[in-house]
Amino acid sequence: MKPVTLKQIAEELNISITTVSKALKDYPDVSPKTKGRVKELAATLNYKPNSFAVNLRTKESKTVGLIIPVIVHHFFANVIKGILSQAEKKGYLVIILQSNESYDLERKQIDLLLRKGVDGVIISLANETVNYNHLNEVITQGKSLVMFDKIAKTVHCSKVIINDRLAAYKATQHLIDTGCKKIAHFRGSLLPQNSIDRFLGYRKALEDNNIPYDPSVVYICECADKSFEEGEQNALKLLEEHDDVDGIFINTDLVAIGAMSALKKAGIKIPEDIAIVGFSNWFMSSVISPKLTTINQPGFEMGKSAFKQLFKEIKLRKKNRPIEFKEIELKTELINRESTH
Amino acid sequence: MKPVTLKQIAEELNISITTVSKALKDYPDVSPKTKGRVKELAATLNYKPNSFAVNLRTKESKTVGLIIPVIVHHFFANVIKGILSQAEKKGYLVIILQSNESYDLERKQIDLLLRKGVDGVIISLANETVNYNHLNEVITQGKSLVMFDKIAKTVHCSKVIINDRLAAYKATQHLIDTGCKKIAHFRGSLLPQNSIDRFLGYRKALEDNNIPYDPSVVYICECADKSFEEGEQNALKLLEEHDDVDGIFINTDLVAIGAMSALKKAGIKIPEDIAIVGFSNWFMSSVISPKLTTINQPGFEMGKSAFKQLFKEIKLRKKNRPIEFKEIELKTELINRESTH
DNA sequence: CTGAAAGCGCTTACAG
DNA sequence: CTGAAAGCGCTTACAG
Numbered sequence: 001m002k003p004v005t006l007k008q009i010a011e012e013l014n015i016s017i018t019t020v021s022k023a024l025k026d027y028p029d030v031s032p033k034t035k036g037r038v039k040e041l042a043a044t045l046n047y048k049p050n051s052f053a054v055n056l057r058t059k060e061s062k063t064v065g066l067i068i069p070v071i072v073h074h075f076f077a078n079v080i081k082g083i084l085s086q087a088e089k090k091g092y093l094v095i096i097l098q099s100n101e102s103y104d105l106e107r108k109q110i111d112l113l114l115r116k117g118v119d120g121v122i123i124s125l126a127n128e129t130v131n132y133n134h135l136n137e138v139i140t141q142g143k144s145l146v147m148f149d150k151i152a153k154t155v156h157c158s159k160v161i162i163n164d165r166l167a168a169y170k171a172t173q174h175l176i177d178t179g180c181k182k183i184a185h186f187r188g189s190l191l192p193q194n195s196i197d198r199f200l201g202y203r204k205a206l207e208d209n210n211i212p213y214d215p216s217v218v219y220i221c222e223c224a225d226k227s228f229e230e231g232e233q234n235a236l237k238l239l240e241e242h243d244d245v246d247g248i249f250i251n252t253d254l255v256a257i258g259a260m261s262a263l264k265k266a267g268i269k270i271p272e273d274i275a276i277v278g279f280s281n282w283f284m285s286s287v288i289s290p291k292l293t294t295i296n297q298p299g300f301e302m303g304k305s306a307f308k309q310l311f312k313e314i315k316l317r318k319k320n321r322p323i324e325f326k327e328i329e330l331k332t333e334l335i336n337r338e339s340t341h
Numbered sequence: 342m343k344p345v346t347l348k349q350i351a352e353e354l355n356i357s358i359t360t361v362s363k364a365l366k367d368y369p370d371v372s373p374k375t376k377g378r379v380k381e382l383a384a385t386l387n388y389k390p391n392s393f394a395v396n397l398r399t400k401e402s403k404t405v406g407l408i409i410p411v412i413v414h415h416f417f418a419n420v421i422k423g424i425l426s427q428a429e430k431k432g433y434l435v436i437i438l439q440s441n442e443s444y445d446l447e448r449k450q451i452d453l454l455l456r457k458g459v460d461g462v463i464i465s466l467a468n469e470t471v472n473y474n475h476l477n478e479v480i481t482q483g484k485s486l487v488m489f490d491k492i493a494k495t496v497h498c499s500k501v502i503i504n505d506r507l508a509a510y511k512a513t514q515h516l517i518d519t520g521c522k523k524i525a526h527f528r529g530s531l532l533p534q535n536s537i538d539r540f541l542g543y544r545k546a547l548e549d550n551n552i553p554y555d556p557s558v559v560y561i562c563e564c565a566d567k568s569f570e571e572g573e574q575n576a577l578k579l580l581e582e583h584d585d586v587d588g589i590f591i592n593t594d595l596v597a598i599g600a601m602s603a604l605k606k607a608g609i610k611i612p613e614d615i616a617i618v619g620f621s622n623w624f625m626s627s628v629i630s631p632k633l634t635t636i637n638q639p640g641f642e643m644g645k646s647a648f649k650q651l652f653k654e655i656k657l658r659k660k661n662r663p664i665e666f667k668e669i670e671l672k673t674e675l676i677n678r679e680s681t682h
Numbered sequence: 683c684t685g686a687a688a689g690c691g692c693t694t695a696c697a698g
Numbered sequence: 699c700t701g702a703a704a705g706c707g708c709t710t711a712c713a714g
Contacts, residue, residue, distance in 0.1 A: 003482070005707060016685040021709065031683055048456045052402070053707035055393035056690050063436070063457075071425070072418040072624075081412045084439050093436045093457060095404070098425050115389050116404075116434060141344070228628070257628055264630075283413075284625045287569070287598055289605075346691060357701040362693065372699055394691035397706050 004047045013037055024049075055117065060318070063093045064310060065113035067123040069101045069150070070224060074253075074282040075299045076124070079148065082303020083122060090311050092119075101224045103128040110134040120144035120310045125152060127192050127224060144313040144323075148306045150192050158313065158325045160306045164194040167295045167332040168201025171277040172249050174293070174334055176209050178341040180247030180275055184217040186234050186259065188251045189224075195251060198279065202249050217242055221255050231258020239266055246274055247340075253278040253285045253294055260288070260339065276339040290338030298330050305330065345388045354378055365390075396458065401659070404434045405651060406454035408464040410442045410491070411565060415594075415623040416640045417465070420489065423644020424463060431652050433460075442565045444469040451475040461485035461651045466493060468533050468565060485654035485664075489647045491533050499654065499666045501647045505535040508636045508673040509542025512618040513590050515634070515675055517550050519682040521588030521616055525558040527575050527600065529592045530565075536592060539620065543590050558583055562596050572599020580607055587615055588681075594619040594626045594635055601629070601680065617680040631679035639671050646671065 006024075010017045015034065023030045023038035024047075041047075055061045066083060068076045080096065087094050095118065099106040106126045113121055114137065121138050124147065135155045138145045148160040175183050185202045188195030199218070206213050219238065221230040231254065238245060250256035256278035260270055268274055270290055278285060278294035285292035305328050316323050347365075351358045356375065364371045364379035365388075382388075396402045407424060409417045421437065428435050436459065440447040447467045454462055455478070462479050465488065476496045479486045489501040516524050526543045529536030540559070547554050560579065562571040572595070579586060591597035597619035601611055609615055611631055619626060619635035626633035646669050657664050 003707095007707075017708085018685050018687095018710085019683085022684090025709090029683060034683080050397070050707050051456055051458050052393060052396040052400075053690090054709080056391070056397050056692090056707080057709050059393075059690080061393070071422045072415065074413065077413040077418055080437070081439065084412070084437070088438075093438075093453065095434045096421070096425070096437045097429075097434075098422065112434065115392055117392050261628065284628065287602065287625065288628060289630050344691095348691075358692085359694085359701050359703090360699085363700090366693090370699060375699080391691050394706090395693080397691080397708090398693050400706080 003050065004042075004045045005050070006047075009038060009041055009045065009047060012041060059117075061117050061119055062091060063095060063116070063118050064120045064122060064307075064314075065095045065097065065109075065116070065118040067097045067099050067106060067109050067113075067121070069099050069124060069126050071096075071098050074284070075149075075280050075297055078299030079124070079303035079306075082300040082305075083307045084303075085300075086304045086307035086311070090307075092307075092311070099126045101126045101128060103131070107134045110138060114138065114141055114143070118143065119314050120146070122146050122148065122306050122310055124148050125150040125192070127189050130191060142317065144310050144317060146306045146310045146313070148302050150194060153193065156325065158309045158327070160302050160309065160328045160330065161194075162297060162302075162330050162332045164197035165201040165204070167279070167297075168198035168249065169205045170201075170332075170334050171279065171295050172202045172205035173209070174336070174340060175247040175249060175275055175277055176205065176211070178271075178275060181211075182214075182217070182242070182245045183211070183247040183249060184219065184238055184242065184245045186219045186221055186231065186248060186250040186255055189220065189222045198251055217245060221251060227252055227254035228258035228261075231255035231260075232262035235259035235262040236266070239263070239268070247276070248274060249277050249279075251279055253280045253282040253292060256292055256294070256339075257284065257288060260290075260292070271338070271340050275341060277334075278339075281335055286337070293337045293340040294335050296333050296335050298332070301330055344391065345383075345386045346391070347388075350379065350382055350386065350388060354382060400458075402458050402460055403432060404436060404457070404459050405461045405463060405648075405655075406436045406438065406450075406457070406459040408438045408440050408447060408450050408454075408462070410440050410465060410467050412437075412439050415625070416490075416621050416638055419640030420465070420644035420647070423641040423646075424648045425644075426641075427645045427648035427652070431648075433648075433652070440467045442467045442469060444472070448475045451479060455479065455482055455484070459484065460655050461487070463487045463489065463647050463651055465489050466491040466533070468530050471532060483658065485651050485658060487647045487651045487654070489643050491535060494534065497666065499650045499668070501643050501650065501669045501671065502535075503638060503643075503671050503673045505538035506542040506545070508620070508638075509539035509590065510546045511542075511673075511675050512620065512636055513543045513546035514550070515677070515681060516588040516590060516616055516618055517546065517552070519612075519616060522552075523555075523558070523583070523586045524552070524588040524590060525560065525579055525583065525586045527560045527562055527572065527589060527591040527596055530561065530563045539592055558586060562592060568593055568595035569599035569602075572596035572601075573603035576600035576603040577607070580604070580609070588617070589615060590618050590620075592620055594621045594623040594633060597633055597635070597680075598625065598629060601631075601633070612679070612681050616682060618675075619680075622676055627678070634678045634681040635676050637674050637676050639673070642671055 560575040
């Protein structure tokens, strides 16, 4: 069954394609009578505008691209949900891609989206990414770009973030306030800005409380899809190397949960022997035992906010109005549960 | 910066648009010399075909739509991952929509995708959905359709499923084999086929083992986004109404985890007092304590398989070849952990 | 109020 | 081997 076109409607009603097109779009210069006839026939024929043709003419696709490092991930899934909820309101569709923390893939995916003619791109960077040409390419092509969570500070576009430094500071301070004397840190890999920031927040909190910073007590989790395992391994290493540690601030809930699992197996009591604070507030963290104290990272709101900003910029760009890039910082809070005193 | 077009390349090289187009697509009837010149210039100008125009001509968008009930969900997230991994290999993009278990939204989203001109649709139905006109509309419009997990048996298209009945039977049999005498069931809402099938599998297992079926011991969890809470509530109700139950087969891991949480709080020992089997094998289930015995539901594979089938059908349809719909059934297995004896 | 015409950027059947 | 021409289905500036 061939789709119905404007031409068919025009022929059937003995009027021009132009008039049919205008009638359907409620142009003021079409008589109500004609509009009525056109709309009625369009409805009965179940006419749907061919969006390929519309795109070609209007140079808009009402579609945006979203690139995230991992899909099976509580935080990112929430971001997606936030973006979709907002896109739906504006009649936009979202093409989703997973970079799998790979710079090469990320580059290819940006290119794909650009070829596809999306109106804008929302992205959270892969851990590997240190070169930003592909992102600048988006801007060069006149498309809107919004980065969130894992951002590149030097790229000239809007960003939606949390204050990782401050949040990490609060997490560490909480451990100090509840009596921890020697606090370790399991950090993320070296590149991404937010794992650096969380580390800096940790160190600053120690400093402000006159606790000496000991680099040997900072462990690195490299691999995004082995978080749980790395949490276990680092916990065991820590146990061997530093039996005086009584608190750990951990970069990510999943790593924290792995660490707790290993510690419990080793007979360590949480929080009595070692207290733990995670980061992100995965649903899981409220369900395990003991429940994990953590930093709430508002994924849904970040997604919503990222799409809203992107949408604004798409509209402004269309009207050739100047665009002011924003750095939107969302609030985080410490969720105090059972893994700390 | 305006995008480069075939016309610009043609003018610059003083040849026709036709030849440029053919050269870039390696048509055999273009001289190697010309091809070389065209490709070189295209590369230096960073030419990218305008996909709106290509779509309009070829009536293909190399894009498929995916509608799922919920995004923040371990199983569905894995399905998405499987679909994306396969789509990437074939150069396809995926537009993702969340129906939020709403029939109305699902209908609108199908319509949106159809208007958008996707080449095919993959869907897992909302719990509410009992009318399938919108799905048949996809087929009527000559697009391919693949359903997975929550399917409608009567819709004429390919399906990717597990054998929910058999899996539920295995789960219940496991409880019986490990000594449970009175087994309750927390089922999903009444409509979706797979919650019906799981219930039937449960009942069949009782029957085959000469255990009388007691409907008062079957509890319903209606609400998809309150699974955890419903698990808690039903567990407490069960405790009040039936203190002789010593095993529960639960429709979904998240509900099971809620139930376990409430039971533990009430001083019930798992599995000593009550043994529990879940369904789906969420990551979380391997991390809580006691670790949940459950049925593994291969989300990633289901996604891969759904896309593969869709892709095959898109290709066949393009060549006007006959299409044979398949019902692909993937294997499940019982993951025996600590919540059963 | 209506419509002829140009054009978005590409592909492809056809002629030479 | 090359190119003129038609056409995909729509939108919109312009003329009447």
